Amino acid sequence: MNNSVWEKRRKRLFELIEIGSNYNAWCWGYDFFNTFTIILNLAVSIMYTFDNMELKYGPLLLTLERLTVAFFAIDFVLRVFTAKYLYPDVSEPRAIWKYLISFSGIVDMLSFIPYYMPFFFPAGAVAFRMLRIIRIFRLFRINAYYDSLNVITEVIVGKKQQLMSSVFIILILMISSSLCMYSLENKAQPEVFTNAFSGIWWAASTLLTVGYGDIYPVTTMGKIFGIFIAFLGVGMVAIPTGIISAGFVDQYSRLKRIGEYGQEEDVHFIRIRLDKHDDWTNHRIADLHLPQRIIIAVIQRDHRILVPKGDTVLKAGDVMVIGAESFQDKDHIKLKEITLQQRNPWTNQKIRDLDISRHSIIVLVKRNKKIIIPSGNLTLLEGDTVVLYTQTYMANADDLEI
Structure with a gap:
């Protein structure tokens, strides 16, 4: 196997394990199985905490945990193998x-390593078992499948400076409150x-x-100070809450403005499937000589989405999505659309013979979901949809404004 074929398959593997397209059954299947495995592993971890479930379904739960953790290990190896893409x-x-030092890489690694570490270091089995809880952070991978959930991440990242400032203020208040209450x-x-730090727990629970x-305080001054800190804590907790809410x-x-401005620009898109008899087939995009302000936005080929290049x-x-900017003018071209019925005088008539x-x-x-370019010899049939430009009134015709 030559190097180009190997790299091609390697890149295809990367496309498979990353967030796939709904148009590709294999990518969609892997994404679904990955999400299902994460939820199943979490459900097994929760069920194993119940004594009756452990006694009744213990072997089954252990088997499911082994299988899911093995999948996490394989998924991690594949992600390391395709990290270059x-x-x-x-x-x-x-x-x-x-990848290894990223949040996703650390979570992926800790999803399976604590499970296998007791085999090599039996003395630390309890500590490794506690580290398995980190596996729950793998649920953040589900966040990548839904744009609505991504808003949470974007808000936290965008407001991280303000959030860090508010947390810093709360920490300062906790330390100063602990010192005052100690006195x-x-x-x-x-x-x-x-000591000075023994009041940290009281300050945290109060603030x-x-x-x-x-x-809790028992002296009069301590109670007065405790009331003051309790009132202050309500305002301190409201600061990060307000920052996140504003975010x-x-x-x-911002998303609403993007949608509104997109409608104002009024860009139109159509989808066209190429046939082997079309003139564009087997030609480069650069050789098509498209009119100005018309672009090929995207190409769908064999359930893959391609970014078109020259x-x-x-x-x-190939299914092409062609975009065009709307034409701004005051005079609109109005077309009429009519579907021919059996008693229509145009039915079974050639176009050149129409009155x-x-x-x-x-x-x-x-005709039958196919577009036909009209010619004088074309015979209109029952069920045909005819689109025409005319100034005359036509009953049962729908107006099409271009």
């Missing part, structure tokens, strides 16, 4: 390293507020409005 701008060793309560409760009640509003407003050769069976005005022009005929 995930980061095409760097060398292959650098691409592998970037006020140390003599009254030396066994509770033993974050949790209030467990296991640690959601900004994000959805040297892309069109093939029979129509000289100012009326038959633009096209649609």
Whole structure:
């Protein structure tokens, strides 16, 4: 097997394990199985915490866990193997390293390594078993399949500076509150507020409005200070909440503006499937001499989506999406569309024999979902849809505004 074929299959493998297209059954199937495996592994982990489920279905749960973790390991190896296509701008060793230290790479690695580590280090079995909980972060991969969930990530990333600032302020308040409460309560409760940091738990539960009640002030000044910190905590918690809420509003407003401006520009797209008899078949896009302001936006070939380039050769069976900017003018061309019935006088008549005005022009005929270019010898049949330009009134005709 030569190197080009090997790299082609390697790239195809990368397309398979990454977020695939709904048009490709294999990619869609892998995405579905990956999501199903993540949910199944999480369900097994939860069910295994119930004693009756462990006694009744213990072997089955262990088998499902082995299979799902084995899939996570295989998926990780495949992602390392195809990392060069995930980061095409760097060398292959650098691409592998970037994947390994990325959030997705760390989560993928910790999804299976803690499961196999007790076989090599039995003494740390308990610690490794706790690390398996990190496997739940693999659920973030489902986030990539839905744009609505991606908004959450975009908001957090976009507002990270403000969120970090608010968290920093809360940490400062927690430390200062702990110091103040230690000064006020140390003599009254030396066994509770033993040092400056013993009040951190009290400060966290008070500032974050949790209030467990296991640690609380007993002196008058301590109670007054506790009330003040409780009121202050309500405002502190509202800061990151307000930042995230404002980020959601900004994000959805931006998406709405994009949609509105897209409608104002009024760009039209049509889909065309090439046949082997079409003149564009087996020709490069650069050789088509398309009119200005008309572009081939995308090409669908064998359930794959291709970005068209000048040297892309069109093939029979390709589905092209052609975009064109709307023509701005004041005078609209109005066409009429009529479907011929059995008693219509045009039925079974040749176009050249029709009794129509000289100012009326038959633009096209649609028959059995096929477009026919009209000619004088074309005989109109029952069920044909005729599109024509005419100034005369025609009953049961629909107006088409161009």
